[in-house]
Amino acid sequence: MSEHLSDTARKTTLTPLLENGWSLDETRDAICKEFRFGDFIEAFGFMTRAAIWAEKWNHHPEWFNVYNKVQVTLTTHDVGGLSALDVKLARKMDGLAG
Numbered sequence: 210m211s212e213h214l215s216d217t218a219r220k221t222t223l224t225p226l227l228e229n230g231w232s233l234d235e236t237r238d239a240i241c242k243e244f245r246f247g248d249f250i251e252a253f254g255f256m257t258r259a260a261i262w263a264e265k266w267n268h269h270p271e272w273f274n275v276y277n278k279v280q281v282t283l284t285t286h287d288v289g290g291l292s293a294l295d296v297k298l299a300r301k302m303d304g305l306a307g
């Protein structure tokens with residue numbers, strides 16, 4: 210079971226993500242990012258790869274896709290806010306998106 214991200218962890222692990230296109234939704238303690246790809250197949254390929262990691266880690270994104278755009282929201286429902294799992298999945302998604 211994950212834990213709510215500590216203030217220290219927020220400074221060290223969240224800051225680089227916020228500098229890399231993620232933004233904080235403070236109303237629900239979530240991080241969000243919009244990824245854009247060349248076309249639908251690239252966007253869906255990204256979603257498919259991310260889905261396999263999400264399933265492996267039992268940590269599932271909220272996301273919305275139209276054509277080449279994927280809007281992602283990450284938060285941990287079990288703790289009612291951000292946990293280390295959100296940071297881990299956000300980093301993985303950045304890596305997969307290239």
Ligand SMILES: C[C@H](O)[C@H](O)[C@H]1CNC2=NC(N)=NC(=O)C2=N1
Nearest residue numbers: 267268269270284285286287288
């Ligand atoms: C029962 C199941 O393990 C939980 O609901 C898992 C599944 N995937 C999840 N995904 C996310 N993003 N947050 C969770 O708290 C979460 N919990």
